[in-house]
Amino acid sequence: MHYINQTIKKLTDRYKKISQVGKIQSILDWDMNVNLPPKGADERATQIAFLTELQTEYWQDPQFKTLLYKAREDGNLTSAEKAMVRNLLRLGKYYFNVPQEIIVEKSETTTKAFMAWQKSKTDDSFKDFLPHLKKVIALNRIIAQHLGYKKNPYDALLELYEPGLTTQFCAEIFTRLKPQLITLLGKIQKSAAYKQSTILDSSMVHYPVHDQKQLTSFILQKMGYDFNAGRVDTSAHPFESPLGRSDVRITTWYHEDDLRDSFYSSMHEAGHALYEQGIDPDYDNTPLEGGVSFAIHESQSRFWENQVGRDPNFIEFIAPIFQAFYPEQLGKVDLYSLTRFLNQVRPGPIRVEADEVTYNLHIALRFELEEQLINNKLQAEDLPEIWKTKMKKYFKIEPANDREGVLQDVHWSLGYFGYFPTYTLGNLYAAQIHRVMRSEIQTYDESLKKGELGTVLYWLRDKIHRHGSMYWPSELIQNITGEKLNPRYFIDYLGVKYSHIYKTELP
Ligand code: MG
Numbered sequence: 279m280h281y282i283n284q285t286i287k288k289l290t291d292r293y294k295k296i297s298q299v300g301k302i303q304s305i306l307d308w309d310m311n312v313n314l315p316p317k318g319a320d321e322r323a324t325q326i327a328f329l330t331e332l333q334t335e336y337w338q339d340p341q342f343k344t345l346l347y348k349a350r351e352d353g354n355l356t357s358a359e360k361a362m363v364r365n366l367l368r369l370g371k372y373y374f375n376v377p378q379e380i381i382v383e384k385s386e387t388t389t390k391a392f393m394a395w396q397k398s399k400t401d402d403s404f405k406d407f408l409p410h411l412k413k414v415i416a417l418n419r420i421i422a423q424h425l426g427y428k429k430n431p432y433d434a435l436l437e438l439y440e441p442g443l444t445t446q447f448c449a450e451i452f453t454r455l456k457p458q459l460i461t462l463l464g465k466i467q468k469s470a471a472y473k474q475s476t477i478l479d480s481s482m483v484h485y486p487v488h489d490q491k492q493l494t495s496f497i498l499q500k501m502g503y504d505f506n507a508g509r510v511d512t513s514a515h516p517f518e519s520p521l522g523r524s525d526v527r528i529t530t531w532y533h534e535d536d537l538r539d540s541f542y543s544s545m546h547e548a549g550h551a552l553y554e555q556g557i558d559p560d561y562d563n564t565p566l567e568g569g570v571s572f573a574i575h576e577s578q579s580r581f582w583e584n585q586v587g588r589d590p591n592f593i594e595f596i597a598p599i600f601q602a603f604y605p606e607q608l609g610k611v612d613l614y615s616l617t618r619f620l621n622q623v624r625p626g627p628i629r630v631e632a633d634e635v636t637y638n639l640h641i642a643l644r645f646e647l648e649e650q651l652i653n654n655k656l657q658a659e660d661l662p663e664i665w666k667t668k669m670k671k672y673f674k675i676e677p678a679n680d681r682e683g684v685l686q687d688v689h690w691s692l693g694y695f696g697y698f699p700t701y702t703l704g705n706l707y708a709a710q711i712h713r714v715m716r717s718e719i720q721t722y723d724e725s726l727k728k729g730e731l732g733t734v735l736y737w738l739r740d741k742i743h744r745h746g747s748m749y750w751p752s753e754l755i756q757n758i759t760g761e762k763l764n765p766r767y768f769i770d771y772l773g774v775k776y777s778h779i780y781k782t783e784l785p
Contacts, residue, residue: 279358279560285349286359292345293366294563296336301521303329308519308527312511323389330385337373346370361748362565368441369565376424384417388693395691404662404680411690412658415651418695422652432652435696439572440703441750445649448699451706451765452642458769460672462776463635466623469782478611478619485537489603493537494530494544496599501582502735503528503548504555515630515688516543518550518579520569523562526551537604538620542583549582550575552735556743570747572697574754576704577711578738584634584705585712585771586726586734590779593617595729621779625673627682635772638705639672644687644698652695707755709768711742714759 281287303326310322336342349355349363373381391410398407422431425438429446436443466472477483494510513529520526528547533539553569561567569575586592597616601608608616623633629640647664650656656664665683666676677683689697715737716722725733741758755763777784 279564283349283352283355283359285345285352286355286362289342289345289349289366290362290564292336292339292342293565296333297563297567299329299333299336303333304519304521308521311513311515311517312529327385327389331382334373334378334381337370338378343370343374358566358748364750365565365747371425372421372438375426376421380417380420380424384421384693387413387417388691391691391693392688395685395688399681399685402679402681402685404685407685407691408658411661414690414693415658415695418693419652419654430649430653432649432696435652436699437696439694439697440700441571442752443573443696443699443703448645448702449649451699451702452638452645454765455638455702455769456642456672459635459639459772462772463623463625465782466635466776466780469780471618471780471782472623476611476615476619478608478615483607484534485604485607487532487534490532490537490540493599493603494540497541497545497587497596498548500729500731501545501548501552502732503551507555508551510544516547518547518554520551520554523554523557523559523567526554537600542587545587546579546583549579552582552738553578553743556735556739557746558744561746561748566746566748568747570745570749570754571751572700573703573707574742574751576701577707578742580704581708581711581738585708586731588621588634589726590617590621590775591723591726592729593620594727618779621776623776623780625675627669627673627675627677628686634705635776636673638702641698641702643668643672645702648695648698703751703763706763706765706768707751709771710755710759710764712771713767 279290281290306322306326306329310319310326314322346363346366349359350367355363387410391407391414394410395407398404418435419431422434425434427434429444432445433443436445436448498505498510507524508526508528511527511529512531514531516528516530518526518528528544528551530540530544530547550569553575557567557569569578593616594613597613600616601611611619621633623635625636626632629637629644632640643665646668647656647661651658661684662680669683670676689695715734719725719733719737721733725731742754745754749757752762755761773784776782
């Protein structure tokens, strides 16, 4: 990028260092999750802590802050420059307002809490994780006070993950979604199709990993993932790691008893990766690089996973390919059974295994608990009980133990309070974007039936990917769809799709 404004030039030069350190840190993180031998964990934690400190120093450099505040007052900025300043002010807020000793304490606390969580989960022992969790919550409350907020301290934490997100907005969304999702789930569960089981439901069906790997390569190529600007590995939990636009790595997992896990995780993570690979090269190493927010990022991954990958039209295309890979397992399965299998609705205790209908109920539960924890309306020791109560209320099931309940997610051990709601927003954005895309691409259904995904990618590139962090989520969704985020489209999408698949009436 070429800069005329000297303040912006100096600011972006300094930002480049922050960006580079962040990417080096991401490589260490990626390596830790993909390659690291167990004995290397301590040394790696020290290396990552060192980079965190270095990055904090860059952010907290008084000259950087002076330049940024000067730029904020400049009335002659271009729209790109204004967006840069806006992004830096938002990203810098944490470092400008939270004292360095708290930042360091949080980093140390969460490293220990993460290790404690792993062991507690294996041992199914919440009481061993509890002291760590209490410390993480206390630190998050302190951080919220330093960041400042208008109404609710939880707002300050939400804002760290999604620009402008508030407790009230989330509460309104979940109040609207919850009864609709519970009603739809009830309808599906009463349908005859729900009760029918096929050979696919049996855990005796075996899908060798070797073939799953080939299927992963196949679908990523179809989607347009650039293998020369990324790579695919295996990890305990799938993730995407952007190390710059030209090196966007993803991981997946392979479970021999269920081919859906690797197939849809790969599509999901590649959806994140396509976003990063498609950003305007002019934005490289500037404050406009990278996807704009967690929710918009998740909208892209969920779009490929659900709106494309689980669309009955696309399943028409993929079914014979699955059958060619697994003739003995799937050769005799009809298209309808396969479509239902790939869109199976089943309330279960585990969030990452949840279907489209129940997924956001898992998030509602976590949102409600986090809000109460941060506001001291709920104590951490009471979590296992209230978790069970809410599971019964929303899903009519109870987790067998804490490993399947309060200990299942990594987020709280890492200190990520305020992160979960971005998953739901991502689902809502995806449905709203899907509706507009279908109205603009007349051949959408036909393209999916033929497995021609180029038009989908081209559309997303044009409307979303190339813009990087130029527009905030609220502007972006307005530009694309002509209105602000509206949960109605997600509710409509689920109702139409699942009443069709389960042959039941719309709720
Ligand atoms: Mg994701």
